[in-house]
Amino acid sequence: MTRRGGVREALVIAALAGYAVPFFWQLLTSFKAEADLLRLPPLVPARLTLAHYRVVLEQSLLPEALGNSLGVAALTTLLALGVGLPAAYAIARLPVPGRGALLLAIVASTAFPQIATVSPLYLLLRALRLRDTWTALVLAHTSFALPLTVWLLAGFIREIPWVLEESAAVDGASRVRAFRSVLLPLLAPGIASAGLLAFLFSWNEFLFAYTFTATEASRTAPVALALFPGVFEVPWGDIAAASMLASLPPLLIVVVLQRYLVRGLLAGAVKD
Amino acid sequence: MTPRERADRRRGLLLMAPTLTILAVVTVYPGVWVLWLSLQHRVPVFGVERFAGASHYVFLASDPRFWNAAWTTAVFTVVSVALELVLGVLVALSLAGLARGRHLAFSLLLLAWAMPAVVTAKLFEWLYHPAAGLLNFLLGGRGLNWLGDPSLALPAVILADVWRSLPFVAVLAYARLLSIPAELFEAAHVDGAGRLATFAHVTLPLLRRILAIAVLFRTLDALRAFDIMFVLTGGGPAGTTETLTVYAYRGLFQMLQLGFGSAVGVVVFALVMAVAWAYLRLLRAEESRA
Numbered sequence: 001m002t003r004r005g006g007v008r009e010a011l012v013i014a015a016l017a018g019y020a021v022p023f024f025w026q027l028l029t030s031f032k033a034e035a036d037l038l039r040l041p042p043l044v045p046a047r048l049t050l051a052h053y054r055v056v057l058e059q060s061l062l063p064e065a066l067g068n069s070l071g072v073a074a075l076t077t078l079l080a081l082g083v084g085l086p087a088a089y090a091i092a093r094l095p096v097p098g099r100g101a102l103l104l105a106i107v108a109s110t111a112f113p114q115i116a117t118v119s120p121l122y123l124l125l126r127a128l129r130l131r132d133t134w135t136a137l138v139l140a141h142t143s144f145a146l147p148l149t150v151w152l153l154a155g156f157i158r159e160i161p162w163v164l165e166e167s168a169a170v171d172g173a174s175r176v177r178a179f180r181s182v183l184l185p186l187l188a189p190g191i192a193s194a195g196l197l198a199f200l201f202s203w204n205e206f207l208f209a210y211t212f213t214a215t216e217a218s219r220t221a222p223v224a225l226a227l228f229p230g231v232f233e234v235p236w237g238d239i240a241a242a243s244m245l246a247s248l249p250p251l252l253i254v255v256v257l258q259r260y261l262v263r264g265l266l267a268g269a270v271k272d
Numbered sequence: 273m274t275p276r277e278r279a280d281r282r283r284g285l286l287l288m289a290p291t292l293t294i295l296a297v298v299t300v301y302p303g304v305w306v307l308w309l310s311l312q313h314r315v316p317v318f319g320v321e322r323f324a325g326a327s328h329y330v331f332l333a334s335d336p337r338f339w340n341a342a343w344t345t346a347v348f349t350v351v352s353v354a355l356e357l358v359l360g361v362l363v364a365l366s367l368a369g370l371a372r373g374r375h376l377a378f379s380l381l382l383l384a385w386a387m388p389a390v391v392t393a394k395l396f397e398w399l400y401h402p403a404a405g406l407l408n409f410l411l412g413g414r415g416l417n418w419l420g421d422p423s424l425a426l427p428a429v430i431l432a433d434v435w436r437s438l439p440f441v442a443v444l445a446y447a448r449l450l451s452i453p454a455e456l457f458e459a460a461h462v463d464g465a466g467r468l469a470t471f472a473h474v475t476l477p478l479l480r481r482i483l484a485i486a487v488l489f490r491t492l493d494a495l496r497a498f499d500i501m502f503v504l505t506g507g508g509p510a511g512t513t514e515t516l517t518v519y520a521y522r523g524l525f526q527m528l529q530l531g532f533g534s535a536v537g538v539v540v541f542a543l544v545m546a547v548a549w550a551y552l553r554l555l556r557a558e559e560s561r562a
Contacts, residue, residue, distance in 0.1 A: 009373050012366050016380040022395045022435065023383055025406050029398060038404040087291035094284030095277060102288070109299040111548055113496040115517040116541035119309055119524050119534045120302035143298035150291060175283075204388040206499040211525060222390035226503050236398060243391045250386035255379050261386070262378065265440070266447050269485050 023247075030240035037236050052241035062242050064216040065224035070249075072137045072209075072220060073202040079138060080145040080198045081191060088153030089179065093162070103154070110147045114207045117143065125212055132214040140208040145198040152197070152267050156190030157183065193264030196253055200261075203249055221246040303541075310535035317528050328535035338536070340511055341519040345543075348430060348501075348515060349494040355434045356490055357483065360441025365475075367442065368449045378443075385439035393503035396432040419505050422512045429501050429513050436500070437493070441486045448482040449475070488551045495544050516540050 017024075029037070031048040056062050090096050091103055121140055130136040160183060168178040209220040219227075225242050228235070253261055313324040332338045367377060384392070399407050400418035408414050418428040452475070460470040498517040501507060507514035507522070514522075517540060524533030 009370055012370055013373050013377055013380070015366070016363075016377050019435075020380045020383055021406075022392075022399055023387075026395045026398060040404050040406070040409050043409075083290045083294060086287035090284040090287035094280050094287070096284035096288060097281060102292075106291075106295070108545075108548070109295060109303075111492055111544055112299055112303060113517070113537070113540045113544050115496065115498060115520045116306050116534075116537040117299065117302035118521075119530055119537060120305035121298070122524075123305075123309075123530075124297075124302070139298055142294060143302075146291060146294060147299070200386060204386075204390075206388065206390050206503075207521075222388040222499075225388075225394060226390050236401075236404075239394055240398065243394045247387040247391050250388070251383065254382045254386045258375060258378055258382065261382065262443060262447075265443055269444055269482075269489060 026240045026243055029237060030244050032237060032240075034237060052237040053245075055235075055238050056241045056245065060224075060228070060238070060242070061216045061219070062221065062224050062245060065219050065221045066245060068134065068137075068216075068218055069203055069221040069246075072134055072141065072218075073199045073249075075134065075138045076141040076145050076202040077195050077199045079142055080149040081195050084146050084149035084194075085153055085191070088150050088157055089183075091150070091154040092157035093165075103151075106147045106150050110144060110151065112143070114144075118207060118211055121208070122211055131212060132218045134218055136212045137209060137218060137220070140212060141202040141205055144205075145202055148201070148268065149194045149198055152194040152264060153187070153190060155267055156187055156194075159190075160186050189260060189263070190267075192257070192260045193267065196257055196260050197264045197268070200250060200253060306534050306538055306541070309531055310538045312531040314531040315528055316530060324531060328532050331532075332535060332539070337511065337514075337519065338516075341514050341516045341536075342539075344426065344511075344513060345495065345515040345517075347426065348433070348497070348513075349491060352430050352433045352437070352494050353487060353490045355430070356438045356441050357487060359434065360438050360486070361445050361479065361483070363438065363442040364445035364449055365471075367446050381439045381442060384436050389436065389499035390503050392432055392436045393500050396428070396435075397504055400428055420509055422510050425505050425509055425513050429504055432504060433494070433497065433500050437490060441483075441490065444482050444486045445479055448479055452478050484551075484555070488548070491547055492544055495540065495547065516543075 028044070030052055031050070032045050033047055033049045033051070036045040036047075091099060096102065121143075125131055125136045125139070130139070164182050164186075165175075165178040168182045169175070173181070203220075204222065205220075206222045206226070209223045210226065213219045213223060216224075225239070225246050228239050228242060310328060311324060311326065313320060313322050313327075315321075363381065367374070367381075370377060397419065399405050402408065402415055402417045402420070405418070407418065408416055416424065418424050456474055456478075457470060460474045465473065496517060497515065498521065501513045501515055502518055502521065505513040507518040516536060520533050520536035520540060522533075523529050523536055527533070
């Protein structure tokens with residue numbers, strides 16, 4: 001590595017750290033003492049405290065909301081993968097009649113604006129007496145998670161040479177066995193990518209969650225954060241702590257599972 | 273058709289059946305029903321429910337609040353997407369030279385994209401705080417009321433959206449840059465092309481396609497954007513950040529006019545589909561020319 005390269009890298013990282021300042025500023029705010037919140041300068045306070053996290057975790061409804069978010073996002077992901085994987089296989093490998101039109105319809109449904117479908121879904125969920133339940137949110141989130149999953153997985157399956165399954169079939173393996181023992185292991189990273197995106201979009205979703213929930217029985221983290229209560233003044237420190245907690249799963253995905261996230265992001269855009 | 277082919281077709285349909293059933297219920301049905309709803313006068317709290325024909329659309333045609341929302345949506349979409357495009361390419365170019373620290377760089381970048389838009393809104397609300405906000409402090413202790421001043425609120429919302437969405441464009445452009453063979457740049461260098469000429473005549477044409485895709489995705493998302501303005505400004509002050517989605521939401525769940533709100537939602541729907549359709553036409557025309 002040349003010296004100049006090193007300097008360049010340091011500059012790029014520094015610029016990106018600057019770009020991420022809004023996040024780090026909120027992180028710092030979440031540790032500031034109440035008295036220091038509205039005082040600026042100093043940029044860095046003399047003391048840090050966990051008080052806001054204690055308030056949020058012990059006195060607010062955010063823990064319930066985080067639990068709801070986790071449950072809804074996990075179930076949405078499982079449903080989208082469980083139902084979407086067979087469909088993706090059929091689209092990629094079987095002579096389904098009207099395949100092109102079906103795929104186009106599935107892609108088009110990812111572009112449906114939620115603001116247009118929110119009123120009929122609201123009436124539907126109300127008629128089914130599902131308001132303020134996890135089921136309602138899982139169903140609503142499936143409307144974007146499932147088409148995305150089918151689309152991504154069909155692309156990933158097409159990337160895997162058909163010859164591999166064919167040779168397994170020649171060796172006497174059934175389609176199901178060829179799928180399980182040949183295709184599935186090769187597809188695992190793709191399933192991880194699709195699942196991560198489905199989870200992330202469900203975790204982050206606001207409009208449906210805001211409309212279909214009413215209490216802490218199903219209210220998700222973004223909704224709880226948007227409605228964060230303040231009695232006389234805005235509790236900036238508590239909001240900062242709640243923001244950090246609501247960002248934790250996305251943060252983990254970005255840092256730990258980055259490779260799968262980026263692959264999914266690219267696949268969704270490039271294959272068309 | 274051989275028996276095996278016939279069996280495969282049947283199997284294919286069977287495997288797709290659950291997906292098609294679910295999508296029929298959660299997307300196709302609402303997508304059609306909303307059109308029907310938009311033709312009704314429907315106020316659930318008063319038990320009002322009758323056919324209204326096209327009257328909501330007729331009303332919208334001369335509704336200043338609707339045209340204001342349409343204009344705000346257009347400005348928000350065009351300015352956000354343009355900024356994201358330019359800045360995204362710049363970030364991609366600077367990332368492309370990176371041999372080490374790529375994971376760290378991507379983490380810093382993708383963080384903004386991956387967190388909930390509601391969190392983004394809360395982050396920026398705090399940055400914009402008139403007295404204690406970091407932004408006013410960095411501007412030399414000015415007391416600008418970013419979210420309360422009608423001339424600053426929309427730029428403030430756009431800035432938050434650009435921050436959140438720029439990584440998407442950057443990652444797409446970056447991936448395409450990596451796939452360009454180094455020989456192309458070397459050849460341009462040998463031919464005496466400077467950095468700017470290389471960018472204009474080698475890099476940019478190769479990025480064209482992926483950038484077109486990025487612009488499509490971002491345009492569709494910007495037209496549908498809701499969370500960021502709803503949480504950051506609620507459409508205010510004085511309606512300066514009220515987009516069509518926020519207006520539709522207010523119609524639906526605050527004025528409780530389900531039919532009217534649905535009509536505004538249908539307009540968003542039509543806009544999104546029109547943009548997607550126009551894009552596909554352009555793409556096809558370009559491919560047949562190539």
